[in-house]
Amino acid sequence: MPCVASLGSMQRVRLICAAMVVASSWSCKPEPSRSTGSMSASVGTAPQVSNGEVDSSADDGQWVRPAKDFASTRFSGLTEINATNVKNLRPIATFSTGALRGHESAPLVVGSTMYVITPYPNVVYALDLTKPGLPAKWSYNPKPALASQGVACCDVVNRGLVFDAGKLFFNTLDNRTIALDANSGKPVWETQVGDINLGETMTMAPLVAHGVVLIGDSGGEMGVRGWLKGLDENSGKVLWTAYHTGPDKDVLISAAFRPFYPQDQGKDLGVSSWPPDAWKIGGGTMWGWISYDPQQDLIFYGTANPGPWNHEVRPGDNKWTSTLFARKPTTGEAVWAYQLSPHDIHDYDGINEQILVDLPIGGQTRKVLIRPERNGYVYVMDRTNGQVLSAEPYGFVNASAGVDLKTGRLKYNPEKEPKLGKVVREICPAAPGMKDWQPSAYSPRTGMLYIPHQNLCMDEESLSANYIAGTPYVGMNVKMYPGPGGNRGELEAWNPQTGKQVWAVKEDLPVWSGAVATAGDLVFYGTMDGWFKAVDARTGAPLWQFKTGSGIIGQPITYRGPDGHQYVAVLSGVGGWSGAIVAGGLDARDSSAALGFVNAMKDLPSKTTKGGMLYVFGL
Amino acid sequence: MTSVVTPRQERLVLLVPLVTLLMVSVAKSGIVSAFAGTAHETTLRVCADPNNMPFSNARGEGFENHLAQMIARDRHASVSYVWWAQRRGFVRNTLNARECDLVVGTVAGMEMLATTRPYYKSTYVFVSRRDRHLDIRSFDDSTLRQLKIGVQLVGDDFANTPPVHALAARGLRRNLVGYTLYGDYRAPNPPARIIDAVANGAVDVAVAWGPMAGYFAERSPVALDVVPVSPRIDLPFLPFVFDIAMGVRRGDSTFRHQLDDFIERRRDSIDSLLAAYDVPRVDRSVVRSQTRASRGSGG
Numbered sequence: 001m002p003c004v005a006s007l008g009s010m011q012r013v014r015l016i017c018a019a020m021v022v023a024s025s026w027s028c029k030p031e032p033s034r035s036t037g038s039m040s041a042s043v044g045t046a047p048q049v050s051n052g053e054v055d056s057s058a059d060d061g062q063w064v065r066p067a068k069d070f071a072s073t074r075f076s077g078l079t080e081i082n083a084t085n086v087k088n089l090r091p092i093a094t095f096s097t098g099a100l101r102g103h104e105s106a107p108l109v110v111g112s113t114m115y116v117i118t119p120y121p122n123v124v125y126a127l128d129l130t131k132p133g134l135p136a137k138w139s140y141n142p143k144p145a146l147a148s149q150g151v152a153c154c155d156v157v158n159r160g161l162v163f164d165a166g167k168l169f170f171n172t173l174d175n176r177t178i179a180l181d182a183n184s185g186k187p188v189w190e191t192q193v194g195d196i197n198l199g200e201t202m203t204m205a206p207l208v209a210h211g212v213v214l215i216g217d218s219g220g221e222m223g224v225r226g227w228l229k230g231l232d233e234n235s236g237k238v239l240w241t242a243y244h245t246g247p248d249k250d251v252l253i254s255a256a257f258r259p260f261y262p263q264d265q266g267k268d269l270g271v272s273s274w275p276p277d278a279w280k281i282g283g284g285t286m287w288g289w290i291s292y293d294p295q296q297d298l299i300f301y302g303t304a305n306p307g308p309w310n311h312e313v314r315p316g317d318n319k320w321t322s323t324l325f326a327r328k329p330t331t332g333e334a335v336w337a338y339q340l341s342p343h344d345i346h347d348y349d350g351i352n353e354q355i356l357v358d359l360p361i362g363g364q365t366r367k368v369l370i371r372p373e374r375n376g377y378v379y380v381m382d383r384t385n386g387q388v389l390s391a392e393p394y395g396f397v398n399a400s401a402g403v404d405l406k407t408g409r410l411k412y413n414p415e416k417e418p419k420l421g422k423v424v425r426e427i428c429p430a431a432p433g434m435k436d437w438q439p440s441a442y443s444p445r446t447g448m449l450y451i452p453h454q455n456l457c458m459d460e461e462s463l464s465a466n467y468i469a470g471t472p473y474v475g476m477n478v479k480m481y482p483g484p485g486g487n488r489g490e491l492e493a494w495n496p497q498t499g500k501q502v503w504a505v506k507e508d509l510p511v512w513s514g515a516v517a518t519a520g521d522l523v524f525y526g527t528m529d530g531w532f533k534a535v536d537a538r539t540g541a542p543l544w545q546f547k548t549g550s551g552i553i554g555q556p557i558t559y560r561g562p563d564g565h566q567y568v569a570v571l572s573g574v575g576g577w578s579g580a581i582v583a584g585g586l587d588a589r590d591s592s593a594a595l596g597f598v599n600a601m602k603d604l605p606s607k608t609t610k611g612g613m614l615y616v617f618g619l
Numbered sequence: 620m621t622s623v624v625t626p627r628q629e630r631l632v633l634l635v636p637l638v639t640l641l642m643v644s645v646a647k648s649g650i651v652s653a654f655a656g657t658a659h660e661t662t663l664r665v666c667a668d669p670n671n672m673p674f675s676n677a678r679g680e681g682f683e684n685h686l687a688q689m690i691a692r693d694r695h696a697s698v699s700y701v702w703w704a705q706r707r708g709f710v711r712n713t714l715n716a717r718e719c720d721l722v723v724g725t726v727a728g729m730e731m732l733a734t735t736r737p738y739y740k741s742t743y744v745f746v747s748r749r750d751r752h753l754d755i756r757s758f759d760d761s762t763l764r765q766l767k768i769g770v771q772l773v774g775d776d777f778a779n780t781p782p783v784h785a786l787a788a789r790g791l792r793r794n795l796v797g798y799t800l801y802g803d804y805r806a807p808n809p810p811a812r813i814i815d816a817v818a819n820g821a822v823d824v825a826v827a828w829g830p831m832a833g834y835f836a837e838r839s840p841v842a843l844d845v846v847p848v849s850p851r852i853d854l855p856f857l858p859f860v861f862d863i864a865m866g867v868r869r870g871d872s873t874f875r876h877q878l879d880d881f882i883e884r885r886r887d888s889i890d891s892l893l894a895a896y897d898v899p900r901v902d903r904s905v906v907r908s909q910t911r912a913s914r915g916s917g918g
Contacts, residue, residue, distance in 0.1 A: 195805075197803060197804040197805040198803055198804075199799075199801055222799070222801050223772070223799030223801050223802070275792060275793055275795055275796070275797070276767065276796055277796055277797075278795075278796075278797050281772070281797060281799050307772075308772045308773060308779065308797070308799075309778075310772075310773070310778060310779040310783070312779070312783060312784065312787040312792065313770070313772060313779060313783050313787065313792065313795055313797055314797075315792045315793065464729075464730055465726040465727070465728050465729050465730075465861070466726065466729065466773075466778065467705070467724075467725050467726040467729060468705060468706055468707065468709075468773060468800050469668070469671055469704070469705050469706065469800040469801070469809070469810045470668070470671050470674040470705060470724065470810065470828065470830065470831055471771060471780060471800055471810065471827075471828040471831065472726040472828065472861040472863070473773060473778060473779065473780045473781055474778065474781065474857065474858065475778045476778040586711075587715075
């Protein structure tokens, strides 16, 4: 994963709207009164989303957090754009972000303003949705330390902002959490929460729950000890820090902690499941997604892989890496935990999204959490206690042979265990997993989960000389390549009740963008060669596509504009781990570059070029 | 060879504070010529880590700093540095980004660049407190089973330093205490923490790369023994001795040949330089740090 800093010129983002005057009359208050009540009552038979926010009649047309709602459905109740008219969708405005790295973030829409954050240097733009061409109202450049680019493992991305109570919250690559006044763009507070000198960076989008800004760190490859912090929404004060390795008191595990499976029960497992002191540099960062259930007042999120990658030095389960946590947002206290990939050996971070829905299972309605996991399984879990109800593969998996539902334990395939001096071929999924950070969407109308993901396998072999910090060693060559079928990615519709695929749209390249589902029964996603697509939510039939300027790895959104009409927006701008060959200008001849991902992406430079651009589409 | 050679006319634009992880200073001179060994050449642009003794630091105190000075003098040039922590991305962001033209130390045969003939060969070593009298010379020494063994960890790309593999293969995983090569970059020379750990008793023995271990062991307040590991190559193929060469961009063959020639002509000076930094050698009869150790001079 390229550390990517090219020095100098391209980092200078021009503040195109520096001279703009902020209109004092402008307001960014939510406008809940403007609901159209357009969605039918068909949700009655379909599974209900837990917090009710996605009921279309209640959909306020805004998009205030990357996942749309606390349940992380990325489902919009808007229906104006549908299977019949989507063919008429056309771009109505574009906006260059001035940044050239991977654009993974979701635009936000609050009232009549759209907010966009760029990859490093993490500039925030506010765009006026009431005027033609969506002119910028203000911008804010936090000026992250140049050096932070060299610390980031996997391109200098940012996964988004979040809006709450008049403020925007986001993280900078150099480990600051910043609150801006959403009206003026002026900083309200700023808190330094990590240190690049320790290998930490930040790329995730915060979540605000119960007045607490929830944030986590990146850098598991650098000997970092991962954490999640809760910051006071109004002051930025750190209320609590929950580490993901180490003694129970550091992990905020108390007497109330009730993990479902014996594998996760015991005192100070974050110490005893490691060799002496190894937990201090054990990874378990948190650079992905958090969901919130207001009824239970619980947040849910997973932790990243253990460090170092090479597993031979860390015998044991390496808790609490690659682990799903349920915590109280106000105190950070852990309520339950479940380790998805104990003693991970393939870089299967557990930071993917979890969708909170209520599903009929076995004749009763269960409060579940659905996770398309990096290790290749869609987990359906009881979110009240952490029990795994099902875990079915959503692609070709041979690195493990399923999950034992009695013990909760992932069943590794010993033949695919990397060993020095041994070539291990066809490990599936490859290190980025069946799915990396790119979030799926869930439609309560169809009951389907729409999973954008990759289809890659890898070979691991040793024996190329390497040199770090004046120390020579024999490096591992990782080579990734397409999995069975030859397509490197797909958008897959998944029925979480049956644990089966409903349909899939095969894509040549990994699908590294997020997905959005709408009450118009459409699913939107983008491809790494720049196509932005709409397909039929029930059949997967292609309905519309538009070629943007660069590969899409961002998160699409849809919203109701000030004119009452529905729009769809997405950031184009290739990069990320998968797109490093383009955004980082890597050498296609070096098949092990970007930790082996380049081998699978050699043709990408002939299919797209870098450059960040916002696209807004309307009818 | 203990004093710092003040870099004459060195265009060191930034004195890098240790709290800065990565920083680049670019030669200010407008007359930096393309480095192809032309007669117009005035500046030797060196890619180096600003915080990694005994190899290099921003104050020019490392043996690679001195070697760069020797090369520059030989070419009637001055030295400028591009500073970058020597980690994943180092070669890509410095040498191969054409920000600089020479990496003074790299492992021979590294694929990302073109390497010269080796100018020294060193070895991984066991480091232990002299007052412990451990006298460990081999990974097969059964004493190791009773000890806490410090090793260094690479972090990403599934790989690790060779001692990790050798000890794991011998069933000693539970004895290992890992130290990352990255460490805390605010502190001087982050990889050296493993030697501190031997001195203060946090581990009983450490296995580390010779040049770093030899240098810090010799300067430790506590007397430390430095002993080359054995075997030199663990089967099926796990080397503990490595040839170290200089690196240039692939395709810069004229420059590379000139450096080969320099290494040949100045071999004695290079050997003296490395000896002054207590680099354990396996390509020369004298391993200086061992010699000193046998004198019992200690701390």
